[in-house]
Amino acid sequence: MSKVIYSLYVDVPVKEHYGNSKNKNDTKEKAFKTVNAFKTHYKKLIENKKSYANKIGADFIMFEYDKQYQMFEKNLLNDFPELTGYEIINFYKIHLLYFLTKRYNDILYLDFDAVPITNESFFDKWDLSKGICVYNNNEHVIKKSTVNHSIRSPSAKYYNCQAMLLDGDYSPNNDVINTGIIGANRDDILKLNFFGDFSETISLMTKLRNDKSGLYPQNIIDMFRYDNETIFSYKSITNKVNIQWLDNQWHYFFDKQKFIPDNAKIVHCICKDFDIVWRKYA
Numbered sequence: 001m002s003k004v005i006y007s008l009y010v011d012v013p014v015k016e017h018y019g020n021s022k023n024k025n026d027t028k029e030k031a032f033k034t035v036n037a038f039k040t041h042y043k044k045l046i047e048n049k050k051s052y053a054n055k056i057g058a059d060f061i062m063f064e065y066d067k068q069y070q071m072f073e074k075n076l077l078n079d080f081p082e083l084t085g086y087e088i089i090n091f092y093k094i095h096l097l098y099f100l101t102k103r104y105n106d107i108l109y110l111d112f113d114a115v116p117i118t119n120e121s122f123f124d125k126w127d128l129s130k131g132i133c134v135y136n137n138n139e140h141v142i143k144k145s146t147v148n149h150s151i152r153s154p155s156a157k158y159y160n161c162q163a164m165l166l167d168g169d170y171s172p173n174n175d176v177i178n179t180g181i182i183g184a185n186r187d188d189i190l191k192l193n194f195f196g197d198f199s200e201t202i203s204l205m206t207k208l209r210n211d212k213s214g215l216y217p218q219n220i221i222d223m224f225r226y227d228n229e230t231i232f233s234y235k236s237i238t239n240k241v242n243i244q245w246l247d248n249q250w251h252y253f254f255d256k257q258k259f260i261p262d263n264a265k266i267v268h269c270i271c272k273d274f275d276i277v278w279r280k281y282a
Contacts, residue, residue: 003058004104009112037272056121090228101186109182118265131242133183135251137176156223
């Protein structure tokens with residue numbers, strides 16, 4: 001079988017979710033909600049993805065806290081002790097794209113809180129030979145020098161990627177990519193070369209976090225971290241990888257609006273109110 005869907009769950013300690021973020025919204029209470037929701041709905045979140053894979057004729061693989069992950073975590077922390085547990089997990093999910101290319105050509109990644117509520121095949125809808133499928137978060141970027149958002153916000157990722165591009169004499173124009181759902185084929189995954197020169201990429205991000213040139217005000221520099229989506233956008237530009245933008249049906253952000261439209265295909269449950277999603281799924 002040439003198609004696979006995979007997901008990942010590792011119970012990240014609350015203190016590891018936001019590192020030393022200075023933003024008032026990056027709280028332990030917010031992290032607790034995520035941790036508890038995943039534990040409560042753990043079984044159903046796996047069954048949902050496995051069922052969807054079976055319906056559309058794809059393999060399903062669930063990755064968790066095993067020896068493979070522990071070795072990846074150990075090696076990454078040995079080289080980059082500044083990373084948080086949350087950041088390591090998000091690098092690991094990208095690492096798994098490369099791991100799976102050894103066996104599969106077409107790959108769909110779903111964050112653990114991404115819930116398929118359709119019987120329509122993702123692989124039939126999206127031609128992965130035309131580019132990597134991800135969601136564009138540009139509309140949530142606040143382009144003001146006074147912005148002070150979470151380290152995980154689209155604004156943080158936009159300015160961080162912009163700074164990385166400028167440092168390499170590229171155009172600063174970039175798109176904020178959300179990697180909660182990724183559809184890609186083997187060729188584009190390899191072309192992205194996410195982990196190529198990874199040490200240099202992390203060193204660049206560290207340099208920018210400590211930048212004193214005055215190019216960016218301190219409130220923007222305070223938002224910079226080691227974010228997988230920032231690197232994904234940076235690499236897609238520097239390595240000239242084709243991107244397809246998922247629409248609101250195939251990556252529906254379910255957050256503060258408390259509403260899921262009938263045409264939604266995959267619900268990304270940002271708010272972690274899974275009971276509402278299950279009522280729609282039923």
